[in-house]
Amino acid sequence: xxxxxxxxxxxxxxxxxxxxxxxxxxxxxxxxxxxxxxxxxxxxxxxxxxxxxxxxxxxxxxxxxxxxxxxxxxxxxxxxxxxxxxxxxxxxxxxxxxxxxxxxxxxxxxxxxxxxxxxxxxxxxxxxxxxxxxxxxxxxxxxxxxxxxxxxxxxxxxxxxxxxxxxxxxxxxxxxxxxxxxxxxxxxxxxxxxxxxxxxxxxxxxxxxxxxxxxxxxxxxxxxxxxxxxxxxxxxxxxxxxxxxxxxxxxxxxxxxxxxxxxxxxxxxxxxxxxxxxxxxx
Amino acid sequence: xxxxxxxxxxxxxxxxxxxxxxxxxxxxxxxxxxxxxxxxxxxxxxxxxxxxxxxxxxxxxxxxxxxxxxxxxxxxxxxxxxxxxxxxxxxxxxxxxxxxxxxxxxxxxxxxxxxxxxxxxxxxxxxxxxxxxxxxxxxxxxxxxxxxxxxxxxxxxxxxxxxxxxxxxxxxxxxxxxxxxxxxxxxxxxxxxxxxxxxxxxxxxxxxxxxxxxxxxxxxxxxxxxxxxxxxxxxxxxxxxxxxxxxxxxxxxxxxxxxxxxxxxxxxxxxxxxxxxxxxxxxxxxxxxxxxxxxxxxxxxxxxxxxxxxxxxxxx
Numbered sequence: 001x002x003x004x005x006x007x008x009x010x011x012x013x014x015x016x017x018x019x020x021x022x023x024x025x026x027x028x029x030x031x032x033x034x035x036x037x038x039x040x041x042x043x044x045x046x047x048x049x050x051x052x053x054x055x056x057x058x059x060x061x062x063x064x065x066x067x068x069x070x071x072x073x074x075x076x077x078x079x080x081x082x083x084x085x086x087x088x089x090x091x092x093x094x095x096x097x098x099x100x101x102x103x104x105x106x107x108x109x110x111x112x113x114x115x116x117x118x119x120x121x122x123x124x125x126x127x128x129x130x131x132x133x134x135x136x137x138x139x140x141x142x143x144x145x146x147x148x149x150x151x152x153x154x155x156x157x158x159x160x161x162x163x164x165x166x167x168x169x170x171x172x173x174x175x176x177x178x179x180x181x182x183x184x185x186x187x188x189x190x191x192x193x194x195x196x197x198x199x200x201x202x203x204x205x206x207x208x209x210x211x212x213x214x215x216x217x218x219x220x221x222x223x224x225x226x227x228x229x230x231x232x233x234x235x236x237x238x239x240x241x242x243x244x245x246x247x248x249x250x251x252x253x254x255x256x257x258x259x260x261x262x263x264x265x266x267x268x269x270x271x272x273x274x275x276x277x278x279x280x281x282x
Numbered sequence: 283x284x285x286x287x288x289x290x291x292x293x294x295x296x297x298x299x300x301x302x303x304x305x306x307x308x309x310x311x312x313x314x315x316x317x318x319x320x321x322x323x324x325x326x327x328x329x330x331x332x333x334x335x336x337x338x339x340x341x342x343x344x345x346x347x348x349x350x351x352x353x354x355x356x357x358x359x360x361x362x363x364x365x366x367x368x369x370x371x372x373x374x375x376x377x378x379x380x381x382x383x384x385x386x387x388x389x390x391x392x393x394x395x396x397x398x399x400x401x402x403x404x405x406x407x408x409x410x411x412x413x414x415x416x417x418x419x420x421x422x423x424x425x426x427x428x429x430x431x432x433x434x435x436x437x438x439x440x441x442x443x444x445x446x447x448x449x450x451x452x453x454x455x456x457x458x459x460x461x462x463x464x465x466x467x468x469x470x471x472x473x474x475x476x477x478x479x480x481x482x483x484x485x486x487x488x489x490x491x492x493x494x495x496x497x498x499x500x501x502x503x504x505x506x507x508x509x510x511x512x513x514x515x516x517x518x519x520x521x522x523x524x525x526x527x528x529x530x531x532x533x534x535x536x537x538x539x540x541x542x543x544x545x546x547x548x549x550x551x552x553x554x555x556x557x558x559x560x561x562x563x564x565x566x567x568x569x570x571x572x573x574x575x576x577x578x579x580x581x582x583x584x585x586x587x588x589x590x591x592x593x594x595x596x597x598x
Contacts, residue, residue: 179594
């Protein structure tokens with residue numbers, strides 16, 4: 001038949017496992033943005049930035065601390081603080097336990113002190129793997145304690161923000177962390193001390209609407225999403241697609257909410273320079 | 283009444299019947315007072331049993347009732363010599379936020395509140411009480427002005443949330459709210475906030491870092507609207523009723539959790555059933571707390587305010 005001619009050709013199916021090459025897991029990574037296949041060691045050497053498209057891979061808190069602070073200078077604060085389930089929210093404990101297992105962290109922020117080029121700082125770094133680094137009571141408490149310690153010691157404060165926003169499962173107690181951290185920063189500010197806020201991908205919601213936006217100097221990583229309301233919700237509200245680059249770091253700088261965009265290989269050096277400019281003569 | 287909630291219907295039907303009976307008795311000059319008294323008692327009991335057993339979702343519905351008194355009503359009923367002050371001096375004037383000066387029981391005060399409309403036209407003009415950054419920055423300007431002239435500030439919170447739109451993001455919604463929180467926490471004048479309807483998320487919190495955070499009996503205050511919570515956590519926006527339960531967003535829950543400082547009684551059936559007595563209850567509470575605060579030195583007030591917010595949260 002003529003029709004037979006147009007029929008889709010049948011192919012022999014080959015079982016996947018026969019063809020798969022034996023690659024040790026984690027040796028290669030695909031870039032989230034440009035799909036480039038990158039050799040893991042190469043990526044790590046390049047500060048976890050894609051050499052082709054400059055995509056900044058999200059970092060774990062530990063990776064960040066290692067990149068920023070002088071080697072072995074970090075002393076962690078409050079590492080054992082964990083969340084309870086104050087509202088008895090269904091499934092919350094399991095969610096925390098799972099995040100603790102996968103990240104090896106107790107909560108979504110790591111705080112402590114260390115030095116950058118010898119300059120002492122108090123540092124807080126959020127880790128988006130932990131329930132999207134949403135801010136519950138413990139995140140708010142650890143950040144507030146870090147601010148208070150920096151105030152006590154008269155150290156500059158650096159917070160690397162990354163967050164999906166408030167932690168729904170703690171209801172209003174979570175929202176109140178915005179007030180708590182902002183109030184602590186008001187005291188820190190009044191004391192004439194330096195606070196550098198670094199916005200990394202993604203910084204949204206209640207964290208954007210509190211401490212992340214209150215830095216004396218606000219730095220962003222290239223391409224980071226920085227928003228109060230996330231793009232998905234805005235698109236649902238206005239019923240149209242958002243333009244390319246909306247709410248990205250470059251857009252935020254253009255609109256006056258970010259002082260500078262600093263790529264990861266220059267971050268430590270930039271922070272050190274700012275710290276040096278703020279050293280007070282005794 | 284134009285909009286009746288489901289659980290209000292039997293009460294309102296009964297009330298209408300009583301009204302009819304009264305007119306009938308008057309017209310026909312028949313004495314039906316015994317029946318009327320009995321029916322009135324029944325209506326009263328029905329109201330009590332209904333309103334004592336409201337589930338959180340029903341309270342959310344009362345808080346959102348289109349006829350619920352809004353900031354403009356409370357200003358009209360509580361503030362004398364009110365003058366509205368417009369604009370943030372940076373970009374524009376946000377109609378979703380009202381600000382101004384006047385007197386509360388003779389005391390000069392600054393008043394700041396979200397304004398929701400009561401019909402579609404008003405709501406469009408007021409953007410449904412959802413403020414843009416210029417609304418939060420107008421509030422910030424008026425707060426600083428109040429501090430300068432030693433005027434206490436009264437805040438009325440009534441918003442589903444800060445507006446989630448493009449312009450709001452471009453003009454720094456997050457920064458605007460953050461700045462309000464920081465400045466309020468250290469503002470050198472007494473601050474009293476009353477949640478009079480919806481306390482929706484960060485947009486409501488921006489006016490809530492106060493010495494006294496009070497809620498009306500049927501108001502709610504939540505980390506997000508129940509609908510948003512349901513859609514974020516369970517990917518199902520229709521589970522708002524369950525979310526309202528789980529979030530513990532009622533005034534009674536929040537007093538228990540230590541988030542708020544007091545509950546303001548409402549007339550039976552909710553503030554929308556009787557504006558005047560609703561306003562009287564609000565007035566009495568504001569007056570009590572304001573007088574307490576005016577007795578304290580500003581340093582004590584600031585210390586107590588800091589301590590209160592510093593203690594928020596629950597650590598395992």
